[in-house]
Amino acid sequence: xxxxxxxxxxxxxxxxDGHDRxxxxxxxxxxxxxxxxxxxxxxxxxxxxxxxxxxEDADVLGLSYLSGxxxxxxxxxxxxxxxxxxxxxxxIVGGTIPVEDIPLxxxxxxxxxxxxxxxxxxxxxxxxxxxxx
Amino acid sequence: MSxxxxxxxxxxxxxxxxWEEYLKGYYEKPNSFKTWSGLDTNEIYTPGDLxxxxxxxxKVNDAGQYPYTRGIHANMFRGRLxxxxxxxxIGSPADTHARLKYLAEQGGTxxxxxxxxxxxxxxxxxxxWALNEVGLTGVNITNIKDMETLTKDxxxxxxxWSLITAAPSATATMAQxxxxxxxxxxxxxxxxxxxxxxxxxxxxxGFKPASPLDLALKLGCDVMEYCTxxxxxxxxxxxxxxxxxxxxxxxxxxxxxxxxxxxCYVDELxxxxxxxxQFGPRFSFYVACHIDIFEEIAKIRAARRMWAKFMKEKYGAxxxxxxxxxxxxxxxxxxxVPQQPLNNLIRVGYxxxxxxxxxxxxxxxxxxxxxxxxxxxxxxxxxLRTQQILAYETGVTNVADPLGGSxxxxxxxxxxxxxxxxxxxxxxxxxxxYEAIRTEWLDRKLEDEALLRQKEIENGEKLIxxxxxxxxxxxxxxxxxxxxxxxxxxxxxxxxxKEQKRLRNWDKLMVTMRKLRDDAVAxxxxxxxxxxAxxxxxxxxxMIGTVRxxxxxxxxxxxxxxxxxxxx
Numbered sequence: 001x002x003x004x005x006x007x008x009x010x011x012x013x014x015x016x017d018g019h020d021r022x023x024x025x026x027x028x029x030x031x032x033x034x035x036x037x038x039x040x041x042x043x044x045x046x047x048x049x050x051x052x053x054x055x056e057d058a059d060v061l062g063l064s065y066l067s068g069x070x071x072x073x074x075x076x077x078x079x080x081x082x083x084x085x086x087x088x089x090x091x092i093v094g095g096t097i098p099v100e101d102i103p104l105x106x107x108x109x110x111x112x113x114x115x116x117x118x119x120x121x122x123x124x125x126x127x128x129x130x131x132x133x
Numbered sequence: 134m135s136x137x138x139x140x141x142x143x144x145x146x147x148x149x150x151x152w153e154e155y156l157k158g159y160y161e162k163p164n165s166f167k168t169w170s171g172l173d174t175n176e177i178y179t180p181g182d183l184x185x186x187x188x189x190x191x192k193v194n195d196a197g198q199y200p201y202t203r204g205i206h207a208n209m210f211r212g213r214l215x216x217x218x219x220x221x222x223i224g225s226p227a228d229t230h231a232r233l234k235y236l237a238e239q240g241g242t243x244x245x246x247x248x249x250x251x252x253x254x255x256x257x258x259x260x261x262w263a264l265n266e267v268g269l270t271g272v273n274i275t276n277i278k279d280m281e282t283l284t285k286d287x288x289x290x291x292x293x294w295s296l297i298t299a300a301p302s303a304t305a306t307m308a309q310x311x312x313x314x315x316x317x318x319x320x321x322x323x324x325x326x327x328x329x330x331x332x333x334x335x336x337x338x339g340f341k342p343a344s345p346l347d348l349a350l351k352l353g354c355d356v357m358e359y360c361t362x363x364x365x366x367x368x369x370x371x372x373x374x375x376x377x378x379x380x381x382x383x384x385x386x387x388x389x390x391x392x393x394x395x396x397c398y399v400d401e402l403x404x405x406x407x408x409x410x411q412f413g414p415r416f417s418f419y420v421a422c423h424i425d426i427f428e429e430i431a432k433i434r435a436a437r438r439m440w441a442k443f444m445k446e447k448y449g450a451x452x453x454x455x456x457x458x459x460x461x462x463x464x465x466x467x468x469x470v471p472q473q474p475l476n477n478l479i480r481v482g483y484x485x486x487x488x489x490x491x492x493x494x495x496x497x498x499x500x501x502x503x504x505x506x507x508x509x510x511x512x513x514x515x516x517l518r519t520q521q522i523l524a525y526e527t528g529v530t531n532v533a534d535p536l537g538g539s540x541x542x543x544x545x546x547x548x549x550x551x552x553x554x555x556x557x558x559x560x561x562x563x564x565x566x567y568e569a570i571r572t573e574w575l576d577r578k579l580e581d582e583a584l585l586r587q588k589e590i591e592n593g594e595k596l597i598x599x600x601x602x603x604x605x606x607x608x609x610x611x612x613x614x615x616x617x618x619x620x621x622x623x624x625x626x627x628x629x630x631k632e633q634k635r636l637r638n639w640d641k642l643m644v645t646m647r648k649l650r651d652d653a654v655a656x657x658x659x660x661x662x663x664x665x666a667x668x669x670x671x672x673x674x675x676m677i678g679t680v681r682x683x684x685x686x687x688x689x690x691x692x693x694x695x696x697x698x699x700x701x
Contacts, residue, residue, distance in 0.1 A: 016250045016266050018339020021380055021467075024580060025587045042339055043262075043691065067250060067270045068506060068618065096471070098505045098615040099608060116504045117470035117600045119591055 007131055009060040012040035012049050014073045019066035019095075022116065026062065026094060029120040035127070046073065050080040053089055059131045061086075065095040066116075071104060078109040088132045094118065164596060169425035170383035172548060178540035192438065193543065196492075196533035199445070200438040202546065203534035204492040205457040210530035215488075216495035217520045218243030218295055218461065222271030223507055224622035226282040229272040233283075235510065241517055243495060244326075246283065247271040247297035248306070253335065254343040254690055255302040255677035258623075258630040262691050267623035270507070271297070275630045275672045277316075280309040289314050294326035295461075295495070299373060300343050301352040301680075303330035305673040307360070308663035316668070327368035327417060330356045333394045333570065334373045337380060337579065342690040346570055348681065352659065354401045359660040361402075361412040368417045368459070370398060375463045378421035381583030384432040385549060387421060389556030390575065392439070393566030399448060409448040413455025422484040422491070423465040429484070430536060431545035433460070433491030439550060461495035462488035466503045472599035475612055477501035482519055489529050490536055496520055502611060511613040630672070637670035645669040646679060646698055653683040 011027050013020055020042055027039045038056050040049060053061050063070075063077065070093060081089065093105055094114040102113045111130065114123050166174050175182075194200065197207030206212050219241055221232045233244055249271035251263040257275045258267050267273045274280050284294075298306040307328050311321055332349035353370065360369035374391030382390065395418070402412050420436070422429045440458035444450040464484035469477040478501045485498050498516040500508035508516065523529060536542040560569050569575045589595040596602050649662035649671075663676050678688040678696055688696040 013339075016254060016256075016262055018250060020339045021583050025381075025583055028584050029587070029591075043342070067266070069265060069269060072265045096504050096506070098611050099471075100610060100615050115471045117472050117597070119601065120587075121591070 006034060006036040007060065007127060008036045008038070008056060008058045009062060009127070010038045010040065010049075010053050010056055010058040011062040011064065012044050012052070013042045013064050014044060014046075014049065014077070015067075015069050016043065017065060017067040017069060018042060020064070022066065022095060023062075023064035026064070026120075026123070030124065030127075033120065033124040035124075046076045046080050049077060050084055050086070053081070053086060054084055058089060059133050060090045060092065060127055063091075063093045065093065065097065068096075070095070070097055070101060074105055074110060075108050081109075090127065090131050092123070092127070094123075165594060168384075168428040168545075169423055169595070170385055170428060172428070172545070172552070174541075174545075178544050180540065182540050182544045188543065189538075192547065193537060196537075199453070199456065200441040201457060202434050202438040203537045205437070205454075205459065205494075207533070209492055209533035210489075211533075214242075214524050214530060215493050216243035216293065216461075217241050217517060217524070218245040218495045218497055219513060219517050220245045220247050220297065220463075220497050221513075222247035222249060222297070223616070224268040224272070224618050225626045226272055226274065226279045228268070228622055230283050230285060232510070232513065234287075236513060236517060239514055239517055240521055243293050243295060244287070245295040245297065245497065248299075248302070249273050250340075252306075252673060253298060253300045253302060253338075254340055255300065255305070255674055255681075256689075256691070257672045257674035258626045259634070260674060260689075260691070261693055264627070265623075267626050268618050269623070273626055274306065274309055275626075275674070276633050276670055277309055277312055277667050278629070278633055278670075279626075280313045281316075284310075284313055289317065290319050290323050292326070294324075295371075296326065296328045299329040299331050299338070299376075300335040300340060301332045301348055302343070302673055302677050303328050303332060304352045304356050304660055304663055304680075305667070305676050306330075307356050308660060308667045308676065309673075311364075311664050312667040315664070321364050323366065324364055325366045327371050328356060328360075329373060329419070330370045331373045331394065331419075333397055334376055334391075336570070337575070338376050342692075345684070345686055346567070348684050348686065350397060350401055350567075351684070352677075352680065354398060354405065355658045355660050357398060357402055357412060358405055358407065359658055361407060361415065365415070368415050369412075371417045371419045371461060372398070373419045375419045375421040377579075378423065379465070379467045380579045381467075381586040382579060383582070384421075384423065384425070384428050385552040385556055386578075386582065388432060388436045388439070388549075388553045389560065390566070391418065391420075392436075392443070392553075392557065393560050393569065396443070397567050403448065409444055409450040410452045410455045413444055413448075413450050414452065414457070416459070417494075418458065418460040420460045420462050420488075420493075421465050422462050422488045424468045424480060424484065426483055426487045426490075427536075427542060427545060428549070429487040430491045431542055431549050433488075433493075434534075434542070434546040435550040435553060436460075437492070438546075439553060459494050461497065462491075462493045463497045464488070464499045466499050469499060469501070469504045470597060470600050471504045472607070473605055474501055474505060474608065476598055477503065478515065478519070481516065482523075485519055485523055486527075486529070489523055490534075492534060502613065502616070505611055505615070507616040507618065509614050509616040512616075515613075633670060634672070642666070642669045642671055643698065646671060646675065647700060649676060650679050650683060650698075650700055653680045
């Protein structure tokens with residue numbers, strides 16, 4: 001990608017999960033790292049999230065889960081992304097995720113999981129090195 | 134030769150670089166002398182830090198004596214241990230009931246059930262948005278049958294039950310609990326327990342659409358008023374400072390903002406014609422105990438003293454127990470991390486210790502797997518055992534306020550009180566808490582503070598083992614396994630709710646719903662009508678939705694379903 005184009009990230013909560021402190025902090029930290037971030041906020045359904053990624057022409061989609069819905073909603077989002085041919089979008093997940101779920105999420109198509117306690121240095125560097133566009 | 138060079142010279146076998154690292158550790162000092170909330174501390178505290186004669190009489194006093202800095206009871210835990218009350222909420226009402234009974238059999242002394250997100254939002258289990266979420270973070274109670282299942286075989290006149298529904302749907306929760314109790318023949322005046330019922334704070338837990346400010350105040354105070362008049366042993370609110378703190382604010386802001394919200398309720402109850410001596414004795418709080426031991430203890434002591442003063446001087450309380458700051462503690466979930474998860478057991482142990490040294494009435498210890506999943510049966514039991522070790526082994530229950538008189542703790546208590554006063558003055562300067570919330574001043578504040586807290590960790594100002602120091606490779610599995618909520622559990626609940634709705638007598642239901650609507654329109658207390666509606670199989674979503682409509686909001690917080698009732 002060209003140097004002058006900012007990395008564009010969509011961050012969202014999924015379903016009814018109301019724990020948004022982490023997602024909002026991630027949004028701020030990514031912005032400070034020079035990325036363009038669109039935060040969809042709470043109460044988003046699968047189709048709306050994927051549509052937002054299409055509309056925004058985002059490089060990265062970050063899903064935040066703190067209520068244990070990661071194995072329920074992620075495959076639906078991956079499927080919807082496939083329908084929209086978004087295979088060049090980097091899909092990452094953050095939140096309270098058991099280590100046991102990490103390989104399951106990766107198998108579904110998530111590229112990287114950042115658990116609670118992750119530092120911005122970790123996820124900023126990861127995104128910068130791994131965007132696909 | 135310097136000390137470092139001497140030690141180096143003593144052992145030539147070791148690689149130079151390794152020794153540099155080791156010696157840095159050997160001569161290491163704390164990286165900060167500030168408290169977790171950023172207060173400076175002195176190297177040592179002495180009698181000079183306190184005007185002890187005047188200080189003790191006016192600001193401290195014995196436990197059980199105004200201003201209750203040292204505890205609300207003279208004998209504290211000698212009179213009664215704190216209630217060991219682990220939060221339970223998982224899957225269906227039946228699943229939750231099973232875990233509840235398990236913990237009670239293991240020595241838990243207070244029952245404590247928490248609503249899932251659907252129930253908090255006031256969504257029935259068959260709501261389209263509830264489909265994938267029922268039972269994931271607590272229990273969904275849609276109708277009276279669910280509450281019967283939850284309370285099955287439990288003698289409600291003997292136990293103390295804490296019902297954690299915070300949102301406006303707490304009114305439905307109370308209606309359901311009362312309806313079940315009355316149906317089983319209990320005198321509700323004898324029921325003991327609490328309902329969280331802090332709908333104003335609930336807007337700050339991510340659930341704004343379910344908790345518009347005016348409705349939150351109205352329904353919250355309906356429960357408070359009804360219980361004051363009909364259930365004298367029931368704690369009708371637990372103002373949730375804990376959740377506010379977990380948003381990333383400091384210990385000082387936790388109390389300041391919590392008091393701000395509490396006074397919204399107190400003012401409204403007074404406006405309704407109740408006196409603080411009537412309702413004050415059953416007002417209670419939910420407090421966080423974060424990782425800074427002395428700061429948390431001092432915070433609790435300052436809060437106790439300040440609340441007593443407010444009740445006495447601002448609101449004219451004359452009864453001692455109307456001045457008491459009664460509180461439960463939830464150890465800090467956000468202080469726990471999934472990296473090296475067993476370390477969380479230690480963190481929880483310290484936090485529980487600070488709660489007990491602070492004179493707590495009721496305690497929930499987080500399970501070590503809090504930042505990973507809902508607690509497994511084993512981790513839940515471990516959390517209860519943490520409390521039991523404190524209560525039965527350590528001797529901390531012998532003496533009321535054992536840290537009272539400590540030059541440091543007394544000074545810190547004074548300093549935190551002063552800082553809380555400043556934070557409260559800041560709220561006053563924007564027009565008081567109701568205005569601070571209405572204008573979203575509080576939202577901005579919480580967001581700014583959360584980012585500050587994260588940056589303190591990012592830049593190493595605050596250290597968390599496993600996160601920014603002493604990191605290890607990621608563990609391969611969660612030590613005591615992972616709690617899953619079976620998909621069948623939620624689906625069963627959804628099916629049951631649909632069946633119950635199909636079976637009920639619509640005409641009887643309509644009579645009670647019409648009464649609820651009329652009472653809401655007339656500005657009456659909605660709880661009596663909700664109790665009757667619950668007995669006629671009205672659901673949480675239907676009752677809260679009907680009151681929402683009267684107040685000008687969409688029937689459904691998610692705005693996807695319409696009211697099934699035709700009141701015309």
